[in-house]
Amino acid sequence: MSSNGIRDRVAVVGMGCTAFGERWDKSADDLVIDAVQECLPADGRLSLADVDAYWLGTLGSGQSGLALSRPLGIDYKPVTRVENYCATGSEAFRNACYAVASGAYDTVMAVGVEKLKDSGFSGLLRADPPADGTASELSLTAPAAFSLLDPAYCAKYGVDPNDMRSAMTHVAWKNHINGSKNDKAQFRKEVERSTIEGAPKVAGRLGVFDCSGVSDGAACALIVRAEDALNYTDTPMYVKGLSLAAGPMRGAVDPAYDFTTFPEVVHSARDAYAQAGIEDPRRELSLAEVHDCFTPTEIVLMEDLGFSDRGLAWKEMLAGDFDSDGSLPVNPDGGLKSFGHPVGASGLRMLYECWLQFSGRAGRRQLDDPRLALTHNLGGRPGGCVSFVSVVGNAPSR
Incomplete structure (x- = not known):
């Protein structure tokens, strides 16, 4: 592609x-x-x-x-x-x-x-268009579909379920910390790890705090x-790459699909990086805004976007590599998890954070000298989705 x-x-x-x-x-x-x-x-x-x-x-x-x-x-x-x-x-x-x-x-x-x-x-119930019955995952709610990432990841990479639970908790914990510094976020309070893990279950091991909010905006x-x-401005934001990939939606009938990756994300990221001239996203990017609709989604995305090697994102998440003071801040504005998710606005909200960061107007969450950023949106579910990746920067390439 x-x-x-x-x-x-x-x-x-x-x-x-x-x-x-x-x-x-x-x-x-x-x-x-x-x-x-x-x-x-x-x-x-x-x-x-x-x-x-x-x-x-x-x-x-x-x-x-x-x-x-x-x-x-x-x-x-x-x-x-x-x-x-x-x-x-x-x-x-x-x-x-x-x-x-x-x-x-x-x-x-x-x-x-x-x-x-x-x-x-409600974020749980929706009407599906008529289909031929092969896309059986469409009969699941969104939390149920994304909850499958958790056990599948543990099984493939030999991760102790307790360690994976801790990594999922860290995603919610860090994004709520980031959201607490954002006056426009839906949820503006830090949440203790014990509260996240003890919350009522929604699907599988996903609790209330593992799921993004339902929002207006x-x-x-x-x-x-x-x-x-x-x-028009002293601080423009330059578009480096834009990529959209729509998958063939074969996950439910493809024996090779194992619910540990979003192939659409891999394709759209590779294309956007080629457009932007990025060879090492983990080192070249200053920040990333990704589609953390559910906590295991963010862990898998770290690998699909090339930020972590396969099977290691959970460990690097726990190490704080993607915290606001980590080597690559991910969702410094709180992400979908804390900022909220009014569907039509979320992709532009991610770019808004990049805009604020580049112009030095991100307030308490301002990063040190950000130059290049990524935004990622995912629509659909594991096994069949659309994926968008953008790369934007604070200056034209030399």
């Missing part, structure tokens, strides 16, 4: 993100407006009138571009609504970036929004040609 990429051809010059959580005080329209207002430069160098086209990512908070044009009051501009499971916000960003890189537009905006709490969506990005970026 390969692609030509658009390395350093487009840049982000503004981003906005609402607080995530149970936003009973805000409608989807309100959330969009709040995110967009933060995204636009405060000095007025760009306004909505200057935006040529929009991409809207939402799973269930709108059925067309009208869900964006109405609250923003934009007259007759093109608005494309996209949806790709939990990678929906990333998909909006990817398409918006390609539109600028192609020369079709000068200035575009990608917006992601979701109002899940008003929908009654919105996020957006303003994108221009790279050569124009410094006209």
Whole structure:
């Protein structure tokens, strides 16, 4: 798998993100407006009138571009609504970036929004489209499907289940610490390890604190040609690589699939690294925002993204390598686990953290001199999913 990429051809010059959580005080329209207002430069160098086209990512908070044009009051501009499971916000960003890189537009905006709490969506129950019955994993809830990663990983690599439980606990523990430093996170308190391990079980060994939250929220990005970026901000964020992989969804019927990897992640990461010119992601990246929908997911992702060798991520997780003060900080904003997961906004929220880190505005969670970052979204479940990986940086390549 390969692609030509658009390395350093487009840049982000503004981003906005609402607080995530149970936003009973805000409608989807309100959330969009709040995110967009933060995204636009405060000095007025760009306004909505200057935006040529929009991409809207939402799973269930709108059925067309009208869900964006109405609250923003934009007259007759093109608005494309996209949806790709939990990678929906990333998909909006990817398409918006390609539109600028192609020369079709000068200035575009990608917006992601979701109002899940008003929908009654619990995160456990959902309706599946008609199928031929071969994808049996679709009959499982999301927690049940992802809980399979835990015993499968232990069996393949000979990991003591108690050690794996400790590694899963560490994922939740560190992400709640990170979220406690984030005023926009859904969950803003540290959680003791004993509380995480003693929480009521949801599926398999996954307890309440092993699962990401169900949230409302919105996020957006303003994108221009790279050569124009410094006209609008002193701290642009340059796109180095964008990759999306959609799997063949054969996991349930393929005897070779063992629930210890997401092949789609491996493919999308390899492609994004090639576009960005990255050879050693563990050493070259300053931070990573990954799709920690469940705690064992983050452990497996460390290996699929090339941060750990196979069978060692659990050990490096326990060693603190992916803590905010570790060799590669992962989810310094709290991740899905603590920041929350309004489906259409999550991919853009990850980029928002990179934006803040590069511009030195991440507050108590600010990292030392970050230069290159990765974001990763996963939509679907083990055995059949879509995976998005982006690489962004604070300066053009030399």
